[in-house]
Amino acid sequence: MIRLPSRTEWTDEEDRLGFFGPDSVTWRVHADPSFSVGGLRALLLQALHPVAMDGVAQNSVGFTQEPWPRLIRTATYVDTLTFGTxxxxxxxxxxxxxxxxxxxxxxxxxxxxxxxxxPDLLLWVHCCEVDSLLSVARRAGVPLTDDDADRYVAEQVTAAALVGVDPADVPGSTADLAAYFDRMQPELAATPAARDAHRLVVLPPMPTWVRYLTPAQPAWGGLASLAVALLPVWARRMYSLPGLGLTDAAATPALRTFRQTLLLLPRRAQRSPIVWAGFDRVGAERLSA
Incomplete structure (x- = not known):
């Protein structure tokens, strides 16, 4: 297991900027409102690894009854890793x-x-997250060149190393990432646990008053529909689902409309306070939309 770095290994300025900083592609991708859709896509993709999915099903107490705390913890972790000191x-x-x-x-x-x-399970989770956040951001309209995309994948090697993966085993470019998924496909399957996770993402349990007296259910349904439609074709085939009525071609304009709508909202409604605290700490302006 790769050891964690010590506080003595960086300067105060490096600490303030975090592991990525405002000049990174990582900040551009993770600050964008498309992050929420990318996160759901990542969960659906991760569930197709039988062993990784079993780790969630067997060890996340209460996940199938109340998934919200775990989803919030995961998003908070990624935000802290990206935008924290x-x-x-x-x-x-x-x-x-x-x-x-x-x-x-x-x-x-x-x-x-x-x-x-x-390590191989940590690597699978990492690669699903990187692939999902990057591909969704690009389809949502975040201005990213091919070089930017490669930079993002390379920057994220740091995130994998921090959680315990040998950097030598982590894809460092989009081509490496695509090759990794090609190698992994024979090991993947939509197990019963994966299908349960899919249902949980698409139709999560909600209190009756929330389901019928608030817009939470249709709003979540829209997010889930996008996440399913944006999965790779081979992943949708494993789930035997076309994307909840959204075709692959229709998903991109729907995603771009979703993103542009959120960009009109106050920034606190677009992403978590951890994100904006990071911007404020380093004195960075909002990144290009």
Whole structure:
């Protein structure tokens, strides 16, 4: 397991800027309102790895009844890792590592015994997140060149190393990332646990008053529909779902409309306070939309 860096390894200025900083492509991608759709796509993609999905199903107590706390914790972790100081980021990673090292199990369909922090499982989760956040941002209209996309994948090697993956094993370009998914496809399957996770993302449990007296259900349904439609074709085939009525061609304009609508809202409604605290801390203006 790769060791965590120490506070003595960086200057105060490096600490203030965090591991990525306002000049990174990572900040451009993760600050964008399309982040929410990319995060859901990542969860759906991650669920297709039988062992990684079993780790969630067996060790996330209450996830199937009340998924919101876990989804919020995951988003908070990524925001802190991206926009927090280096000290804050390492503290968040240490908490996650401490939880992971205690968890494991045996996945029924493969018979594999595992620990949640097995490097190949951490790498799968990482690659699904990177691929999803990048591909959704580009289709949403975030201005990213091919060089920017490669920079983003390379920058994210740092995130994988922090959680415990050997940097030498982590894709460092979009071509490397595509090759990784090509290699992984034979190992993937829509297990019963994956299908349960899919249903949970698409139709999460909500209190009756929220479901019928607020716009939460249709709003979430729109997000979930986009996330499903934006999955790779091979992943949608595994789930045997076309995308909740949205074709691949229709998903891009729908996603761009969603993003432009959110960009009109006050910034606190677009992303979490952690994101904007990072901007304020380094004195950065809002990044180009």
């Amino acid at each position: 280096r000290t804050e980021a390492v503290r968040a990673v240490a908490r996650v590592r401490g939880i992971h090292r205690r968890l494991g199990g045996t996945e029924e369909t493969t018979g594999r015994s595992y620990r949640v922090d097995d």
